[in-house]
Amino acid sequence: AQSVAQPEDQVNVAEGNPLTVKCTYSVSGNPYLFWYVQYPNRGLQFLLKYITGDNLVKGSYGFEAEFNKSQTSFHLKKPSALVSDSALYFCAVRVDTGFQKLVFGTGTRLLVSP
Amino acid sequence: NAGVTQTPKFQVLKTGQSMTLQCAQDMNHEYMSWYRQDPGMGLRLIHYSVGAGITDQGEVPNGYNVSRSTTEDFPLRLLSAAPSQTSVYFCASSPGDRLKHEQYFGPGTRLTVT
Numbered sequence: 001a002q003s004v005a006q007p008e009d010q011v012n013v014a015e016g017n018p019l020t021v022k023c024t025y026s027v028s029g030n031p032y033l034f035w036y037v038q039y040p041n042r043g044l045q046f047l048l049k050y051i052t053g054d055n056l057v058k059g060s061y062g063f064e065a066e067f068n069k070s071q072t073s074f075h076l077k078k079p080s081a082l083v084s085d086s087a088l089y090f091c092a093v094r095v096d097t098g099f100q101k102l103v104f105g106t107g108t109r110l111l112v113s114p
Numbered sequence: 115n116a117g118v119t120q121t122p123k124f125q126v127l128k129t130g131q132s133m134t135l136q137c138a139q140d141m142n143h144e145y146m147s148w149y150r151q152d153p154g155m156g157l158r159l160i161h162y163s164v165g166a167g168i169t170d171q172g173e174v175p176n177g178y179n180v181s182r183s184t185t186e187d188f189p190l191r192l193l194s195a196a197p198s199q200t201s202v203y204f205c206a207s208s209p210g211d212r213l214k215h216e217q218y219f220g221p222g223t224r225l226t227v228t
Contacts, residue, residue: 032214
């Protein structure tokens, strides 16, 4: 089945340290991959996407993600975490079954401590 | 632009009641979708539409109906509410019909079925 997996329910990091939120995917063909963030009691907000081109994608709020085809991964990274980055992060992949649709991972909660 | 709007924000239903969750967007987006968010399960696609008059089922369509008579509106109907439909519902829209671009999410509707 075409899907994404986020293996960590929660990631804890201290402010100022680098952070990584992991995502692996399973799709046929070339993947379209997305990261979204959700703050409490809010809808999801787009962070970045990989369609084609450079494997390192830069997005909003200083986040970036590295596409690795051999490892089928699309990990989200930030060089220096902020307390305000604490939120729920979702990885998603576009699936093509006639029409296109997004399949989301189960989400990873990021907690950045002061 | 108001973006994606959803009404109501909160709703409590009794088992067996019916209701419609409203979603509207003012960005002239062709693609619209409905998701439900449940703890530990991420976002699951209920129904989606690639343009006026065109809808399709997502991962969890049972118990829900949709229609798309205009580009702007994409209502979600619960025919006979069940406690299993207690969830937070998000509507989203995206330009084009091939999901090359990010989705814009509404603020959500929190539904409780007793």
